[in-house]
Amino acid sequence: MAVGKPTFPEMHPVAGFRLGTTAAGIKKPGRKDLVIMAFDEAATVAATFTRNAFCAAPVQIARDNLVKGSPRFLVTNTGNANAGTGERGLADARRVCEALAELAGCRPEQVLPYSTGVIGEPLPVEKILEGLPAALQACTEDGWRDAGEGIMTTDTRPKGASRRLSLGGKRVTITGIAKGAGMIKPNMATMLGYIATDAGASKLELKQMLTSAMNRSFNRITIDGDTSTNDAVSLVATGLSGAAIGDDNRAEFQAALDAVCRELAQGVIRDGEGATKFVTVQVEGGRDGREALAVAYTVAESPLVKTALFASDPNWGRILAAVGRAGLHELDVNRVSIWLGEVLIAERGGRADTYTEQAGQAVMDEEEITIRIHLGRGDASETVWTSDLSHDYVRINAEYRT
Amino acid sequence: MAVGKPTFPEMHPVAGFRLGTTAAGIKKPGRKDLVIMAFDEAATVAATFTRNAFCAAPVQIARDNLVKGSPRFLVTNTGNANAGTGERGLADARRVCEALAELAGCRPEQVLPYSTGVIGEPLPVEKILEGLPAALQACTEDGWRDAGEGIMTTDTRPKGASRRLSLGGKRVTITGIAKGAGMIKPNMATMLGYIATDAGASKLELKQMLTSAMNRSFNRITIDGDTSTNDAVSLVATGLSGAAIGDDNRAEFQAALDAVCRELAQGVIRDGEGATKFVTVQVEGGRDGREALAVAYTVAESPLVKTALFASDPNWGRILAAVGRAGLHELDVNRVSIWLGEVLIAERGGRADTYTEQAGQAVMDEEEITIRIHLGRGDASETVWTSDLSHDYVRINAEYRT
Numbered sequence: 001m002a003v004g005k006p007t008f009p010e011m012h013p014v015a016g017f018r019l020g021t022t023a024a025g026i027k028k029p030g031r032k033d034l035v036i037m038a039f040d041e042a043a044t045v046a047a048t049f050t051r052n053a054f055c056a057a058p059v060q061i062a063r064d065n066l067v068k069g070s071p072r073f074l075v076t077n078t079g080n081a082n083a084g085t086g087e088r089g090l091a092d093a094r095r096v097c098e099a100l101a102e103l104a105g106c107r108p109e110q111v112l113p114y115s116t117g118v119i120g121e122p123l124p125v126e127k128i129l130e131g132l133p134a135a136l137q138a139c140t141e142d143g144w145r146d147a148g149e150g151i152m153t154t155d156t157r158p159k160g161a162s163r164r165l166s167l168g169g170k171r172v173t174i175t176g177i178a179k180g181a182g183m184i185k186p187n188m189a190t191m192l193g194y195i196a197t198d199a200g201a202s203k204l205e206l207k208q209m210l211t212s213a214m215n216r217s218f219n220r221i222t223i224d225g226d227t228s229t230n231d232a233v234s235l236v237a238t239g240l241s242g243a244a245i246g247d248d249n250r251a252e253f254q255a256a257l258d259a260v261c262r263e264l265a266q267g268v269i270r271d272g273e274g275a276t277k278f279v280t281v282q283v284e285g286g287r288d289g290r291e292a293l294a295v296a297y298t299v300a301e302s303p304l305v306k307t308a309l310f311a312s313d314p315n316w317g318r319i320l321a322a323v324g325r326a327g328l329h330e331l332d333v334n335r336v337s338i339w340l341g342e343v344l345i346a347e348r349g350g351r352a353d354t355y356t357e358q359a360g361q362a363v364m365d366e367e368e369i370t371i372r373i374h375l376g377r378g379d380a381s382e383t384v385w386t387s388d389l390s391h392d393y394v395r396i397n398a399e400y401r402t
Numbered sequence: 403m404a405v406g407k408p409t410f411p412e413m414h415p416v417a418g419f420r421l422g423t424t425a426a427g428i429k430k431p432g433r434k435d436l437v438i439m440a441f442d443e444a445a446t447v448a449a450t451f452t453r454n455a456f457c458a459a460p461v462q463i464a465r466d467n468l469v470k471g472s473p474r475f476l477v478t479n480t481g482n483a484n485a486g487t488g489e490r491g492l493a494d495a496r497r498v499c500e501a502l503a504e505l506a507g508c509r510p511e512q513v514l515p516y517s518t519g520v521i522g523e524p525l526p527v528e529k530i531l532e533g534l535p536a537a538l539q540a541c542t543e544d545g546w547r548d549a550g551e552g553i554m555t556t557d558t559r560p561k562g563a564s565r566r567l568s569l570g571g572k573r574v575t576i577t578g579i580a581k582g583a584g585m586i587k588p589n590m591a592t593m594l595g596y597i598a599t600d601a602g603a604s605k606l607e608l609k610q611m612l613t614s615a616m617n618r619s620f621n622r623i624t625i626d627g628d629t630s631t632n633d634a635v636s637l638v639a640t641g642l643s644g645a646a647i648g649d650d651n652r653a654e655f656q657a658a659l660d661a662v663c664r665e666l667a668q669g670v671i672r673d674g675e676g677a678t679k680f681v682t683v684q685v686e687g688g689r690d691g692r693e694a695l696a697v698a699y700t701v702a703e704s705p706l707v708k709t710a711l712f713a714s715d716p717n718w719g720r721i722l723a724a725v726g727r728a729g730l731h732e733l734d735v736n737r738v739s740i741w742l743g744e745v746l747i748a749e750r751g752g753r754a755d756t757y758t759e760q761a762g763q764a765v766m767d768e769e770e771i772t773i774r775i776h777l778g779r780g781d782a783s784e785t786v787w788t789s790d791l792s793h794d795y796v797r798i799n800a801e802y803r804t
Binding site for chain 2: 051052053054055081083084085086087088089118119120228229303315316317318320321323324325328331333346348349350351
């Protein structure tokens with residue numbers, strides 16, 4: 001189950017960024033599960049990784065290699081997360097990097113590894129090594145769709161986004177794919193994102209732009225610091241468009257990058273495990289962003305709110321209770337207003353006089369729902385996206401691995 | 403569904419504490435839904451209430467009345483929480499207090515009101531007022547079982563606990579009932595607890611003992627500050643046993659009070675919505691209690707851990723991932739060890755060499771499961787209790803109110 005139609009957008013190729021996908025038999029025979037992304041040494045790379053203390057072996061290696069060298073390859077396997085695998089996991093991830101480096105004629109530290117799937121099982125290295133030649137062979141600038149499928153785990157569909165813009169008279173492309181699934185806290189399933197652009201940028205600049213985009217997209221479907229063992233979002237800039245990002249066009253590029261990241265992040269939510277609703281939680285009037293975010297997450301993650309959303313039940317009392325336990329200092333509940341879509345449901349500590357069950361029900365019957373909360377104590381606002389809690393969520397997560 | 407057999411213990415009456423229950427037709431005709439507890443003015447009363455900013459009208463009134471006066475009655479209705487009801491809710495709760503005071507011949511501020519049920523609907527005051535005479539009439543020291551049933555909402559069975567001890571040669575009784583349900587965070591459903599003793603204690607002493615007991619029971623199935631709109635646990639000491647609590651016997655009384663509270667709190671978990679497992683999460687080796695508790699809650703509330711528990715799947719990687727995202731400063735994962743029951747499943751950052759799936763499966767097949775985590779960085783320990791996340795949890799919470 002997922003929210004909305006499974007449309008995959010037109011994916012504009014990014015000059016100098018090639019993707020190759022194969023079925024290495026890691027999960028099931030014939031299932032695409034191994035993806036290589038290739039680019040030249042001149043490209044710059046930025047990435048953000050999970051903050052989980054138990055970060056997976058590939059995350060440790062990728063983080064180290066990113067600092068060390070000039071990456072040329074990203075290699076991703078699904079079916080096994082290579083997490084909680086200790087020293088052996090590190091050795092296994094290194095073997096994959098070494099094998100690809102040997103095949104491609106580069107140094108092992110020029111390869112960044114990524115894994116997603118079951119935690120705590122040894123990585124089936126041999127299968128991956130056997131699959132590398134075919135994946136490398138398949139590399140093409142038109143490989144986005146296959147790669148989008150190749151990184152899926154419990155995802156029901158690939159997620160892609162692509163934008164073109166003109167920078168200083170030159171056409172620039174930003175294209176990306178992501179995988180997610182998991183729902184109550186989407187971050188708890190591994191989230192992987194890969195975005196490439198043919199604009200040129202320094203490493204520092206690229207990192208700053210990625211961080212900024214993350215805080216309006218992937219980091220707004222996940223709690224700060226509350227990540228899975230394998231989460232990673234990577235951004236590669238090949239520079240082959242001839243357009244360089246600078247002071248005169250940075251804002252424009254950032255807006256397009258934000259849009260791509262937001263579309264991918266929302267795609268992760270729409271395909272959340274068992275999701276039947278796409279929910280936007282918008283909090284306004286906070287003293288600062290931190291408290292607006294705290295309220296947004298408390299509402300978005302409340303199992304009682306989420307089951308009410310699944311049932312299309314305008315049980316606004318559950319929203320109100322969630323706002324009340326978000327831990328805000330001296331919250332005056334009499335100044336709080338709450339809307340379902342355009343319908344004012346609560347104000348002055350109770351149900352709004354104008355509210356009718358019928359009006360609330362009409363909003364809840366929609367597949368896309370916005371919950372808007374005004375705290376009445378400042379100017380800060382934050383938005384997070386989430387989904388509902390359905391029977392299928394329990395089914396998928398109880399059956400996964402069995 | 404609930405864990406273990408629905409046994410209700412022998413409830414020793416508490417001298418001077420009477421309970422009367424009736425069916426006032428608030429929820430359904432014939433369903434016990436109104437409970438009065440009565441005691442003399444000489445009794446001392448302590449209570450802890452929700453920290454939710456949107457605390458319900460009865461909580462505000464009960465808190466005020468507890469400070470003002472010498473309580474003589476606790477009155478509880480189910481079927482309606484009188485929360486999120488603004489000024490009208492306060493007026494409604496006051497009317498209930500006034501009506502009971504008039505019937506019983508006391509001052510309105512000697513009545514503490516409690517409500518649980520749907521949030522945001524006006525309290526059906528008339529039905530409650532009509533039910534008061536019968537409930538008052540029914541008051542008896544043997545009324546515990548009926549009262550235990552009268553306070554239930556989505557609970558599938560009443561929860562009671564009773565202990566007797568000898569203090570300075572005098573027989574002292576501690577008896578209590580509780581209601582709960584709700585599961586992912588048990589606190590998100592209203593939790594009510596009522597405990598009475600015929601020991602004598604000052605108000606301050608009683609409050610300190612209740613707080614201490616809470617931190618080993620009800621507050622270990624709930625996050626600090628993360629409470630529903632109506633939570634309340636109350637302790638009444640009638641003093642009629644003739645035994646007074648003092649320095650020479652305080653520890654003994656506290657231990658018995660702790661045991662009663664723990665049994666009630668665990669009863670709430672065993673009857674959690676859709677619960678099929680009773681899970682103890684025991685964290686040792688923390689630098690301080692705060693971090694031990696953070697790890698315990700992160701594991702106990704992880705939807706992925708909870709669905710694995712429901713599936714009896716020894717997916718220890720999910721436990722490890724939860725420990726890793728609990729936010730501990732500089733956690734050295736190589737010093738962390740994790741056990742399922744007596745089976746060591748993870749150490750040194752990965753699966754234990756001695757671990758077998760078969761051994762893990764044998765523990766997971768049990769109805770009662772202990773997850774033990776040693777952090778290897780200090781001496782602090784904490785224990786919390788939780789249950790699993792089942793299909794029935796979603797069904798109950800999606801259907802409630804419809």
